[in-house]
Amino acid sequence: MSNWPVGASILFVLLLSGMPISLALAAVGTIGTAAIIGWGPSLSLLGQTFFDNSRNYSLSVLPLFLMMGNFVVQSGIAEELYRSANAWLRHRRGGLAMATVVACGGFSSVCGSSMATAATMTKIALPSMRRFGYPDDLSTASIAAGGTLGILIPPSVILVFFGILTQQDIGKLFLAGIVPGLIGVLGYAIAVMISVRMRRIDLPVEEKLPLAARIRSLRGTAGALALFVFVMGGIYLGVFTPTESAGMGAAGAFLLTILQGRFSLRTTFETLFETAKTTAMMFFILFGALTFTNYVNLSGMTGDMQIALTFFGDSPTAVILTILAIYLVLGCMLEGLSMIMLTVPIFYPVVAAQGFDLIWFGIFVVVVTEISYITPPVGMNAFVLRSVVPDVALKTIFRGLLPFVAMDIIRVALLLIFPVLVLFIPAHM
Amino acid sequence: ETTLRMANWLPPSHPLVAEVMVPFAEQVAEATQGRVTVDIMGAPLGPPGAHFDFAVNGIADITFGVQGYSPGRFKTTNIAELPFLGDSAEAVSVAYWRTFDEMLIDAGEYDRVKVLAVFTHGPGQVFTKGRDLTSVDAIKGVKMRVGGGIVHEIATRIGATPVEGPSSKAYELLSQGVADGILFPYESVAFFKLIPLLDQGLAVPGGLYNTSFYIVMNKAKWESLPEEDKAAIDSVSGEALARLAGQMWDRVDAAGLAEMEGKIAITTASDAQVAALAAQLQPVIDAKLAEVSETGVDGAAALALMKAEIAAAGTE
Amino acid sequence: MSRAPSLPSPAGPARAALGVICGVMLFAMMGLTVVDVIGRYLFSAPLTGATELTEILLACVIFIGLPAVSLDDEHVTVDLITGKLPAAIQPFRRAILLLASGVVLAVIAWRLWAHAGQIAGYGGTTNSLRLPVAPVAYLCAICTGLAAGITFAAAMRPPRD
Numbered sequence: 001m002s003n004w005p006v007g008a009s010i011l012f013v014l015l016l017s018g019m020p021i022s023l024a025l026a027a028v029g030t031i032g033t034a035a036i037i038g039w040g041p042s043l044s045l046l047g048q049t050f051f052d053n054s055r056n057y058s059l060s061v062l063p064l065f066l067m068m069g070n071f072v073v074q075s076g077i078a079e080e081l082y083r084s085a086n087a088w089l090r091h092r093r094g095g096l097a098m099a100t101v102v103a104c105g106g107f108s109s110v111c112g113s114s115m116a117t118a119a120t121m122t123k124i125a126l127p128s129m130r131r132f133g134y135p136d137d138l139s140t141a142s143i144a145a146g147g148t149l150g151i152l153i154p155p156s157v158i159l160v161f162f163g164i165l166t167q168q169d170i171g172k173l174f175l176a177g178i179v180p181g182l183i184g185v186l187g188y189a190i191a192v193m194i195s196v197r198m199r200r201i202d203l204p205v206e207e208k209l210p211l212a213a214r215i216r217s218l219r220g221t222a223g224a225l226a227l228f229v230f231v232m233g234g235i236y237l238g239v240f241t242p243t244e245s246a247g248m249g250a251a252g253a254f255l256l257t258i259l260q261g262r263f264s265l266r267t268t269f270e271t272l273f274e275t276a277k278t279t280a281m282m283f284f285i286l287f288g289a290l291t292f293t294n295y296v297n298l299s300g301m302t303g304d305m306q307i308a309l310t311f312f313g314d315s316p317t318a319v320i321l322t323i324l325a326i327y328l329v330l331g332c333m334l335e336g337l338s339m340i341m342l343t344v345p346i347f348y349p350v351v352a353a354q355g356f357d358l359i360w361f362g363i364f365v366v367v368v369t370e371i372s373y374i375t376p377p378v379g380m381n382a383f384v385l386r387s388v389v390p391d392v393a394l395k396t397i398f399r400g401l402l403p404f405v406a407m408d409i410i411r412v413a414l415l416l417i418f419p420v421l422v423l424f425i426p427a428h429m
Numbered sequence: 430e431t432t433l434r435m436a437n438w439l440p441p442s443h444p445l446v447a448e449v450m451v452p453f454a455e456q457v458a459e460a461t462q463g464r465v466t467v468d469i470m471g472a473p474l475g476p477p478g479a480h481f482d483f484a485v486n487g488i489a490d491i492t493f494g495v496q497g498y499s500p501g502r503f504k505t506t507n508i509a510e511l512p513f514l515g516d517s518a519e520a521v522s523v524a525y526w527r528t529f530d531e532m533l534i535d536a537g538e539y540d541r542v543k544v545l546a547v548f549t550h551g552p553g554q555v556f557t558k559g560r561d562l563t564s565v566d567a568i569k570g571v572k573m574r575v576g577g578g579i580v581h582e583i584a585t586r587i588g589a590t591p592v593e594g595p596s597s598k599a600y601e602l603l604s605q606g607v608a609d610g611i612l613f614p615y616e617s618v619a620f621f622k623l624i625p626l627l628d629q630g631l632a633v634p635g636g637l638y639n640t641s642f643y644i645v646m647n648k649a650k651w652e653s654l655p656e657e658d659k660a661a662i663d664s665v666s667g668e669a670l671a672r673l674a675g676q677m678w679d680r681v682d683a684a685g686l687a688e689m690e691g692k693i694a695i696t697t698a699s700d701a702q703v704a705a706l707a708a709q710l711q712p713v714i715d716a717k718l719a720e721v722s723e724t725g726v727d728g729a730a731a732l733a734l735m736k737a738e739i740a741a742a743g744t745e
Numbered sequence: 746m747s748r749a750p751s752l753p754s755p756a757g758p759a760r761a762a763l764g765v766i767c768g769v770m771l772f773a774m775m776g777l778t779v780v781d782v783i784g785r786y787l788f789s790a791p792l793t794g795a796t797e798l799t800e801i802l803l804a805c806v807i808f809i810g811l812p813a814v815s816l817d818d819e820h821v822t823v824d825l826i827t828g829k830l831p832a833a834i835q836p837f838r839r840a841i842l843l844l845a846s847g848v849v850l851a852v853i854a855w856r857l858w859a860h861a862g863q864i865a866g867y868g869g870t871t872n873s874l875r876l877p878v879a880p881v882a883y884l885c886a887i888c889t890g891l892a893a894g895i896t897f898a899a900a901m902r903p904p905r906d
């Protein structure tokens with residue numbers, strides 16, 4: 001019954017050999033399950049897992065939130081967010097990088113994916129930062145880090161997955177992400193200041209805009225603000241369920257695209273095609289992870305893992321710090337969604353048994369996933385930056401990210417010490 | 430020595446696990462003098478609707494679930510889900526098993542498994558917030574959360590606006606005002622923590638619907654057991670297991686009702702209301718019986734037997 | 746772990762067709778929610794079957810999108826050490842991996858087909874509209890089979906870059 005170390009080792013080798021994560025998970029899960037319950041049942045379970053989970057109504061929010069984000073990209077409101085943030089921050093040293101972080105936060109409030117946020121902001125913020133002579137490591141790092149907020153500030157694809165895996169209210173998870181997200185924006189702005197000070201970079205500072213001009217710049221943010229208020233307000237006031245909010249948000253973003261004069265049939269189909277591909281890719285990872293999780297459950301690994309989590313003591317603090325350490329290590333090597341799907345089903349019963357609120361744990365998991373996006377060697381957002389601007393070395397991006405990772409660690413500590421930062425808003429829903 | 434793996438999609442604390450499956454597992458071990466044990470899995474292998482096929486395909490040895498989660502598959506289930514059947518889940522469950530054993534099994538819907546039990550939940554009733562439920566057309570226009578199947582049809586026929594969603598989303602739909610009422614048994618209202626969200630209940634004698642459950646076993650696994658073990662398992666399944674489950678639902682229904690005390694005002698439907706509901710629901714009953722007859726089992730005769738057995742079981 | 750950027754693909758028309766189909770389905774998913782919500786508030790008449798139609802569309806988007814992912818080689822992989830291997834063995838590694846991936850996809854397609862047969866056997870339908878479910882499962886099996894075929898074909902071809 002406990003052949004899981006063999007299975008886990010084979011999975012590790014397959015992953016390192018470059019096999020698609022989804023297929024490696026499905027293959028090892030099926031073979032491992034066959035070793036326990038026989039080939040016939042195991043192969044039946046494979047077919048059932050891939051089909052029966054593909055018709056999960058709650059999961060329909062994923063393509064719809066992806067669609068919303070992609071329409072928002074198409075609508076061009078990212079430029080206006082950046083212009084406005086810049087109007088307020090241009091007179092500070094490192095102002096353009098701070099504006100980048102703030103605009104990333106704004107964009108995150110209408111886009112549920114970190115990689116989409118990073119990719120979009122690269123195209124908008126990087127050219128002007130380069131024009132003003134910002135060093136590549138600072139400018140790319142502020143985008144890569146700011147982009148991670150996409151999964152914390154609602155809406156969030158990762159929080160949807162977490163909610164499904166742990167049967168938590170997705171609306172509450174969304175609301176819980178707001179304050180930690182704002183702390184994240186603040187932390188990254190401080191990281192920019194630290195970078196600028198420590199390295200004594202001589203950055204040009206623009207003259208301060210008059211208040212009237214600054215306020216006028218806010219007009220450009222109206223579209224994003226309206227969309228955010230529509231989606232989150234709709235959930236908060238109960239006009240529609242979180243599941244429905246995705247469809248309403250996608251429709252709102254589509255409308256915004258038309259209002260901004262960015263509609264074209266061709267671009268729309270390209271946007272939808274990208275959405276469908278990302279959907280297929282993500283769901284296959286989910287199905288693969290579920291196949292592997294079944295093997296894990298049948299093999300008794302869950303029990304072994306739960307014992308392992310209390311290795312350093314079974315006080316809540318010891319367990320959560322052990323989990324944090326595991327996530328920091330895994331986060332270096334694994335892509336965020338895969339990491340969550342592999343670990344959350346195993347961890348959350350232990351965490352709940354220790355008396356932690358699972359809404360809080362969801363935000364904790366998302367913040368450590370954000371860290372995983374910007375730590376070497378596998379940092380998805382750094383990769384996104386690198387694929388958009390191939391002339392910057394990955395090493396440069398990761399070097400620039402150091403102060404941002406440090407701020408993330410401080411943020412995790414804050415959430416650990418003051419859980420109320422997470423739970424205040426959802427408690428008043 | 431044989432260990433039977435039981436797939437489980439509910440939390441271990443759920444009464445269907447803690448008060449039916451766990452005692453059943455103990456009874457199997459006892460009846461077979463420890464030769465057969467039942468191991469209840471801690472984590473689900475798939476969504477609830479997938480569990481019948483888990484037994485068919487041998488992914489787990491024993492599975493339980495709700496027939497209604499596989500729409501189109503079980504037509505004879507209609508017999509147990511009809512309105513006005515009875516107030517006691519125990520009586521309805523025992524009668525359901527007897528009717529199943531005598532007539533419904535001939536429809537062949539369960540040919541690929543060994544059936545250990547079929548049974549029902551307690552009667553489903555009407556709950557709303559901010560509505561006077563004493564008038565005849567009280568339910569008209571209420572946005573009523575329903576799961577689908579017969580409940581959807583019943584809600585529509587009695588004039589409600591059905592809002593679809595899984596039961597796990599009931600809290601969300603009601604707390605956000607997307608729905609302003611629900612058709613549920615007392616137990617479920619309490620279990621899904623809906624009591625603070627509701628203030629009126631309408632108790633219809635015999636209930637508006639029941640939910641049908643199954644407990645089945647992989648056929649090959651069953652046939653691989655020695656005759657004496659089969660006989661031992663038979664002695665604690667079938668009617669005995671249906672009764673065990675029905676008693677549990679009655680207990681948790683009573684607890685749910687007690688929890689509503691002072692929070693939800695429950696009115697018993699007046700004769701005029703019952704008459705109106707009966708007239709509104711007759712077409713649903715007729716259509717459901719016709720569906721049963723499609724399987725080759727006489728729907729009207731099965732319902733007559735079911736009602737006679739409910740009356741008999743109620744006086745035992 | 747990274748996603749390769751889309752390259753101009755020889756299968757242009759296939760991509761275009763997949764794009765249009767997925768686009769229409771995603772738009773339908775969005776439209777269903779909007780009509781359902783508006784119907785509920787303005788006319789007290791939510792759309793019957795909106796939930797189950799959304800579920801079917803979701804399954805279709807996932808599985809029709811899959812051949813497109815395989816076509817554009819956008820499956821998520823770990824390229825922690827593969828990039829550092831000597832260039833001489835890269836073509837072999839790539840061919841073997843694509844063959845293995847193709848086999849896994851083919852097995853999944855086969856099992857989906859078998860499951861579809863099982864659903865057809867008992868006449869599985871959706872909850873309210875009573876639409877048959879088996880055709881959706883057959884479609885999923887065919888799309889996965891297509892993705893397997895695309896992957897095998899890619900294994901036979903020299904790398905594009």
Ligand code: NA
Pocket residue numbers: 107108109110111112113149150151152153154155156
């Ligand atoms: Na977001």
Ligand code: NA
Pocket residue numbers: 331332333334371372373374375376377378379380
């Ligand atoms: Na990382």
